[in-house]
Amino acid sequence: MTWVADNASYIAQLTGLHLVQSVLPLFLGLIISIPIAQFARLSRPVSTVILSASSILYTIPSLALFIILPVVLGTGVLELTNVIVALTIYAVALLVRSCVDAFGSVDDSVRQAAVAVGYTPVRRFFTVDLPLSVPVLIAGLRVVSVSNISLVSVGAVIGIPNLGLLFTDGLQRNFFTPLLAGIVITLLLALVMDALLVLTERALTPWTRADKAVRP
Template identity: 65%
Template structure:
């Protein structure tokens, strides 16, 4: 552990870079995937093409995508941007399908009740559909967060700084300590991010805790909509 304590500044920097490259694509992927999923759900024909394309995107090898992106983006430079864009593509590819499933999990009776209350489609989406789909949506986010933590390391093969650099240095120097520390820190980051998502889900879905205590099963606005519909 002497090596760890004598290199804490470098390790802290690599940890921050690794976390940035894993979290930003997750947030960007969510912002892109939610409207795409809603469009796919409402337009079945286009939805099939969207879901099919997202499945194909995820089959692209990560290393190949990292290498190709500078050419596609016109930068000709390998840097953090390539990792962020590549992982955003993967996040969207996975999230579109899981978000469609999440939105489809909302009871149609609830949607009809909200419509009867006078909710227009956009308001109903943000006030009813999206909140009720969060438990399923967060399940997908948790899977992707772990995947991103792992994939960020691939960028180290191309000289992009992250905790994956510890793997490369440890391999070249035949120094297993670096490799073990790199793996341990990535596992720790994945665990912390997963806990953050669990806490976020609990804060955004307070009615789910009420269900366990025998309270109301739906958010207030949804209960009102169902009541008004008779």
Template identity: 40%
Template sequence: MTAPPNDCLARNEWICGAYLTSRRQILLDAVGQHLRLTAVSVLVGLVIAVPLAVLARRRRWSAAPVLGVTTILYTIPSLAMFSLLLPLYGLSATLVVAGLVLYSLTLLVRNILAGLRAVPEETRQAARGLGYGPIRLLLTVELPLALPAAMAGLRIATVSAVSLVTVGAIVGFGGLGNLIYAGMNTYFKAQVLTASVLCVLIAVAADLLLLGVQRLLTPWTRAARA
């Protein structure tokens, strides 16, 4: 089956079991890099987005500029975004992370803000009446109630990040995108297809994982529906 002159690698077939076994380490490394780049960017994005959304909610004047800037950032195509960051970060993984953070910001800020705005005024007033200060109100009332909307944004941001990491191949840090890029230059069909399918699988797995986390974090939404 794996006789060198006539196996699926030599025939350059799309689907090739021999590719999976012979390039296992390369694939694992690429998946690892892909996951690291995605996770770091989404987490950094989240750390920046939460205070921005809270600021936009608390200080009415800041909502328009915050949303405006993040929307403009989101309009810039990914390849251009990475290229614009080149003078700042050079050919590095940081460049890819920085670009992805800027994209996830838009989705996260918009969704967290929508979640915070959807907290009923009566709920906030009830909490204030119980003597909650602004910080306690935010942490124990507003943010938990904004969780479903925030998690929806987090899921979209994560799935987008998984697919955008591939463009990082232009600077050599694209996770599975590197394999797609190299496979394109050598017309290596099995490599391109395998890496592409893995990308989609990672995106779906991440989405399902976050959906599970959301269910765990917001048990009351299930109770209400049942």
């Protein structure tokens, strides 16, 4: 505990960097995945190709991707950018399927009713499809948030600052206090992110609580 207290500012800095490197790709991945999922729903063959490609993306070893990206993007790019790009790729790989499932969960009769009253495709998407798909979308985001918070640590192996540095430092010095601190903080970040996403779902889907309230 003394080591943690003495290095509180350093740990807080690493925690902040860890959050940026894990949360930003989560939202970038969602923004990219939504139009891809909409395109995938055009036909079964298109959906099969896109979902297969996304599954293959997720099989790329994270450490290999962190090493390859500086070569692809250029060594002048900030290390932080390389991590964000890598984790955005993994987020898209997971979220495309979640988005396809989410939009597929919307009842076709609801879509047809929206068209019948004159909704344009864009208006129907933002006022019908997207709101009703929120529960499934949030479920996918919860999986990706935990995955990102874990995967970010791998970047420390190649010198990218985040909580993973506590792991490498502890192992190199055979000193388990920073290692334990890193594990505990990472778990807490995952729990907090999951709780925030659950609260977000509840805030965006008030009708689900109303439906439960009127059930006998």
